[in-house]
Amino acid sequence: MSIENKYRVHEVAKDFGVDTKDITDVMAEYFTAPKNHMQVLENDELNLIFDYMTKQHPVDNMEEVLNKQAAQRKAPTTQVVRQQPMGRTQKQDRRDSRRPEQKRDAKPEAKKQEGKKPEQHTAAAEEKKFNNDKKKNHRQAKPHEQRQILRPQGSGEAATSTVTTEEHKQPKGKQIHRVDTRGAGNVNLDRYDDRIDALVPQKADRMKSGKQKITRKADARRPFSNKRRQEEQEKMKRLQRQQELKKIQLKVMIPDEINVGELASRLKRTAADVIKELLKLGVMANISQTIDFDTAAIVAEEMGAKVEKEVHVTIEEKLFDESEDKEENLEPRSPVIVVMGHVDHGKTSLLDRIRKTDVAAGEAGGITQHIGAYRVKVNGRPITFLDTPGHAAFTSMRARGAKITDIAILVVAADDGIMPQTIEAINHAKAAEIPIIVAVNKIDKENADPDRVLQQLTEHGLVPEEWGGETIVCKISAKQGIGIENLLEMVLLTADMQELKANPNRQAKGAVIEAKLDRGRGPVATVLVQNGTLHAGDTVIAGKAVGRVRVMTDERGRKLENAGPSVPVEIIGLGEVPDAGDIFYAVDNERMARELVEQRKEKEKEERNKAMQKVTLENLFDTIQQGNMKELNIIIKADVMGSVEAVRSSLLKLSNEEVRVNVIHGAVGAINESDVMLAAASNAIIVGFNVRPERVAADSAHDQDVEIRLYRVIYDCIEEMEQAMKGMLDPKFKEVVVGHAEIRQTFKVSGIGTIAGAYVQDGKIVRSCEVRIVRDGIVIHEGHLNSLKRFKDDAKEVTAGYECGMGIENYNDLKEGDIIESFVMEQIKP
Numbered sequence: 001m002s003i004e005n006k007y008r009v010h011e012v013a014k015d016f017g018v019d020t021k022d023i024t025d026v027m028a029e030y031f032t033a034p035k036n037h038m039q040v041l042e043n044d045e046l047n048l049i050f051d052y053m054t055k056q057h058p059v060d061n062m063e064e065v066l067n068k069q070a071a072q073r074k075a076p077t078t079q080v081v082r083q084q085p086m087g088r089t090q091k092q093d094r095r096d097s098r099r100p101e102q103k104r105d106a107k108p109e110a111k112k113q114e115g116k117k118p119e120q121h122t123a124a125a126e127e128k129k130f131n132n133d134k135k136k137n138h139r140q141a142k143p144h145e146q147r148q149i150l151r152p153q154g155s156g157e158a159a160t161s162t163v164t165t166e167e168h169k170q171p172k173g174k175q176i177h178r179v180d181t182r183g184a185g186n187v188n189l190d191r192y193d194d195r196i197d198a199l200v201p202q203k204a205d206r207m208k209s210g211k212q213k214i215t216r217k218a219d220a221r222r223p224f225s226n227k228r229r230q231e232e233q234e235k236m237k238r239l240q241r242q243q244e245l246k247k248i249q250l251k252v253m254i255p256d257e258i259n260v261g262e263l264a265s266r267l268k269r270t271a272a273d274v275i276k277e278l279l280k281l282g283v284m285a286n287i288s289q290t291i292d293f294d295t296a297a298i299v300a301e302e303m304g305a306k307v308e309k310e311v312h313v314t315i316e317e318k319l320f321d322e323s324e325d326k327e328e329n330l331e332p333r334s335p336v337i338v339v340m341g342h343v344d345h346g347k348t349s350l351l352d353r354i355r356k357t358d359v360a361a362g363e364a365g366g367i368t369q370h371i372g373a374y375r376v377k378v379n380g381r382p383i384t385f386l387d388t389p390g391h392a393a394f395t396s397m398r399a400r401g402a403k404i405t406d407i408a409i410l411v412v413a414a415d416d417g418i419m420p421q422t423i424e425a426i427n428h429a430k431a432a433e434i435p436i437i438v439a440v441n442k443i444d445k446e447n448a449d450p451d452r453v454l455q456q457l458t459e460h461g462l463v464p465e466e467w468g469g470e471t472i473v474c475k476i477s478a479k480q481g482i483g484i485e486n487l488l489e490m491v492l493l494t495a496d497m498q499e500l501k502a503n504p505n506r507q508a509k510g511a512v513i514e515a516k517l518d519r520g521r522g523p524v525a526t527v528l529v530q531n532g533t534l535h536a537g538d539t540v541i542a543g544k545a546v547g548r549v550r551v552m553t554d555e556r557g558r559k560l561e562n563a564g565p566s567v568p569v570e571i572i573g574l575g576e577v578p579d580a581g582d583i584f585y586a587v588d589n590e591r592m593a594r595e596l597v598e599q600r601k602e603k604e605k606e607e608r609n610k611a612m613q614k615v616t617l618e619n620l621f622d623t624i625q626q627g628n629m630k631e632l633n634i635i636i637k638a639d640v641m642g643s644v645e646a647v648r649s650s651l652l653k654l655s656n657e658e659v660r661v662n663v664i665h666g667a668v669g670a671i672n673e674s675d676v677m678l679a680a681a682s683n684a685i686i687v688g689f690n691v692r693p694e695r696v697a698a699d700s701a702h703d704q705d706v707e708i709r710l711y712r713v714i715y716d717c718i719e720e721m722e723q724a725m726k727g728m729l730d731p732k733f734k735e736v737v738v739g740h741a742e743i744r745q746t747f748k749v750s751g752i753g754t755i756a757g758a759y760v761q762d763g764k765i766v767r768s769c770e771v772r773i774v775r776d777g778i779v780i781h782e783g784h785l786n787s788l789k790r791f792k793d794d795a796k797e798v799t800a801g802y803e804c805g806m807g808i809e810n811y812n813d814l815k816e817g818d819i820i821e822s823f824v825m826e827q828i829k830p
C-alpha cells in the first residue's frame with residue numbers, strides 16, 4: 001500500500017460520517033480492534049467496512065441529493081464531478097441520510113448473518129434481491145449496491161444517481177466520487193436496466209468463483225471502474241486458462257531423430273525458442289541440425305509439451321513376425337552343409353556318394369532329382385546338403401545377406417593338394433564365419449599324398465587335429481566310398497558343438513536356394529526353411545515374388561504338407577521366379593505381401609538409378625567418417641606371391657583406430673570372377689599388381705559395383721590407400737596449363753564476333769584445348785576456342801613467340817591486355 005493510499009480508521013469514519021468508534025466496533029467484530037484511530041486499514045478490512053456500512057445505512061432520503069442535481073438536469077447525461085475531498089454539503093447529505101436510528105441496530109443485524117462476513121452475505125442473496133428490486137422499477141435501494149448506486153426511495157422513475165467509472169481520469173489514491181446525474185424526467189431507464197443486466201451475470205460469476213469482489217481500497221471507492229477491471233481480468237484469466245489448457249494438450253510426436261526446425265514447428269514455437277532451450281541443455285544447434293529423440297524429448301517437455309515417440313512401422317514390420325524365439329520354444333535342428341573345393345577335386349562325386357549312401361541305407365522314395373539341396377540321415381539324424389554346384393551360389397547368397405550354411409566341407413584332392421580355388425573356398429568360409437571340415441579326397445589314388453595336404457592346410461591357417469590344431473580332417477575316397485561315414489559323423493559332431501536350434505511352431509522363414517521357370521509348372525523354387533514350418537497352402541513372399549504354395553515336394557519328388565527347420569523343399573505357386581539367396585517368409589496377409597512386392601520393385605528401380613553404394617577408394621573416407629565402416633576388406637591379386645605378401649603386410653599396417661584393414665584373400669593370378677564375387681559379398685576392394693582382370697570379372701565387377709584398383713608399384717598402392725583413408729585422395733582429374741597468350745588487338749567481325757590478335761608468351765595455344773581469359777589476374781571466362789589462325793590459315797596449335805588470331809566460343813568481351821590461358825584436364829591414372 002503506497003503512502004497516499006493509506007486510509008486510516010478516523011478517515012473512514014469521517015467519510016462515512018460516523019464515529020471512529022463505529023468503525024472500531026466493526027473492526028473488533030470481524031477482525032481485531034484497531035489500536036487507535038490512526039491505524040491504517042488493510043484492503044480486506046476496508047472492503048468489509050464498506051460492505052457493512054453501506055448495508056447498515058441504506059439511503060432513505062435522496063431528496064437533498066436530488067435537489068442538488070436538479071440544477072444539473074440539462075447537463076449531459078454523464079457528468080463527472082470531482083469532490084476533493086468529498087464535498088462538504090454532499091458529504092453532510094450523505095451523513096444525514098445514512099444516520100438514522102438503524103445505526104445502532106447495525107451490529108445485531110450483522111450478527112444475524114450466521115457469523116458470515118458481510119461480503120459473503122452480500123454475494124448471492126443480495127444479488128438475487130437486487131434483481132428482484134430492479135424489476136420493481138428500482139423502488140428500493142439495495143444495501144449492497146447502495147455504495148455504488150444511489151437511488152431515490154419511493155420516487156420511482158424520478159431520478160437516479162449512479163457512481164460511474166472514468167477511472168483513468170482520477171488522480172491516484174484520492175477518494176473520488178463520480179456522480180452520474182440523470183435528469184428525473186428524461187432518464188432512460190431501459191438503457192439503465194440493460195447496463196445492470198449486463199453487469200449482473202458477470203457479477204454472479206464472480207460470486208460463484210468465491211473471489212473477493214473488492215480487493216483494493218481504491219477499488220472499493222471506484223466500484224464501476226473496479227467492475228470493468230475485473231471483467232478485463234476475468235477475460236485475461238480465461239485467455240490464460242485457455243492457453244494453459246492448450247499447452248497441456250499439446251502432444252508432440254518425435255521420431256528417433258528430428259531437426260530443430262521441424263521440432264519447433266511441431267511444438268508450435270519458433271526455432272529460436274527451441275535453440276534457446278537446447279542451449280540450456282548445453283547443446284549448440286542450428287535450425288537445420290538434427291537432434292536425437294532423447295534431446296528433443298527433453299526440450300519438448302521443458303516447453304510444456306507431452307512427448308510421444310513416433311514409430312514408423314514398415315510393411316515388413318507389419319507383415320513379418322521377426323520376434324525372437326523364447327529359449328523354451330527352440331528345438332534342435334539338423335545342420336546345413338555346403339561342399340566347396342577346387343575344380344575336379346571331387347565335390348560332385350562326394351555329394352553323389354553321400355546321397356547314394358543314404359539311398360543304400362534303405363530310404364524309401366522315388367527317383368533322386370536335383371533340386372539344389374537334399375537331406376540324408378546319418379545314425380538316424382538328418383543332415384541337409386546344399387547341392388548347388390561350386391560355391392558361386394553360396395557366395396551370392398551370402399552377398400544377399402542369407403546365412404544359410406552351418407558347416408563347410410572343403411574337398412582337397414590328395415594327389416593335387418591345395419589349389420587357388422581351395423584357398424578361395426577357405427577364405428569364403430572364413431568370411432562367412434562357419435567351421436571348415438577338410439575332406440582329403442582321392443586317397444585311393446596312388447600318387448595321393450595326404451600329409452602334403454595337411455602341411456599345406458597349416459600354411460593357410462587350418463591346423464589339423466592330428467597335428468594339434470582344431471581343424472577336423474577326414475581322409476576319404478568319394479569314388480570308392482572310403483571314410484564317408486566318418487566324415488558325416490564328424491559333420492554331426494561339429495553340428496553338435498554349434499547347438500543348432502529353431503522354433504518349428506511359427507510361420508516359416510528361410511532362403512531361396514535355387515529358382516527357375518519351368519515350362520509346365522511355372523516358377524519353381526527350392527527353399528530352405530530356416531525357422532518355423534512351411535505348410536502347403538501358405539502364402540509366401542520371396543524377394544519380389546509372391547504366391548501361395550500349391551505343391552511342395554522334397555528331393556525325391558514326394559509331396560509334403562509341412563516342412564520344418566533345415567528342410568529343403570521345392571515349391572510351386574510363386575507368381576515370379578525369385579533370386580537365389582532371397583529371404584522368404586510365410587505370411588498371413590496376401591494383399592499386404594503384394595503391396596510389399598510392389599514397393600520392393602519400386603525401390604530396386606530407384607537403387608539401380610542411384611550411385612553405387614559399394615565401398616570405393618573415393619568414398620572410403622566418407623564411409624569411415626559416417627561410422628559405416630569398421631573394417632576395410634581387401635582382396636590382393638598379384639603376378640608373384642612375393643608381391644601379395646608384401647602388399648598384405650604393408651596394407652595391414654594402415655589399420656588405425658577407426659578402421660581395420662583386413663586382407664580377406666590374396667592370390668597369384670589374374671583377377672577372376674570368383675574374386676569379384678567374394679569382393680561383392682564382403683564389400684571388399686580388389687587390388688591388383690601387374691595383373692589385369694579377366695574380361696568376365698571386369699564386367700561382373702562393373703555390374704556389382706566392385707572396385708578394382710590396378711597398380712604397378714606397391715608404394716603407389718599403399719600411398720593411395722593411406723590417402724583414401726585420410727580422405728585426401730587426389731581428384732581423378734588435374735588441370736595442366738599448356739600455355740599463355742596476350743591479346744594485343746581486337747577486331748569485330750560481323751557475323752563472327754570479336755577476334756583477338758594475340759602473342760603466345762609461353763608454351764603453346766592448342767585449338768582443342770580449353771581456355772580461360774584472365775584480366776588483371778582474375779579469371780573472367782572459361783570456355784573453348786572456336787577458331788585459331790596463323791595469318792589466314794587455321795592452325796592446330798601456335799607455339800611461344802608467334803602471333804595468332806583466335807575467337808572464343810560464345811564470348812566476345814575481349815580486351816587488349818587480356819591473357820588467354822590454354823589448359824587441358826588430365827586424368828590421373830593409378
Ligand SMILES: Nc1nc2c(ncn2[C@@H]2O[C@H](COP(=O)(O)OP(=O)(O)OP(=O)(O)O)[C@@H](O)[C@H]2O)c(=O)[nH]1
Nearest residue numbers: 343344345346347348349441442445477478479480
Ligand atoms: N580316384 C578317384 N577319383 C575321384 C574321386 N573323387 C572324384 N574322382 C574323379 O575326379 C573327377 C572329378 O570329380 P568331380 O566330382 O566331378 O569333381 P568336382 O569337384 O565336382 O568337379 P567340378 O564339378 O568340375 O568342379 C572325376 O573324374 C571323378 O571320377 C576319388 O575319390 N578317387
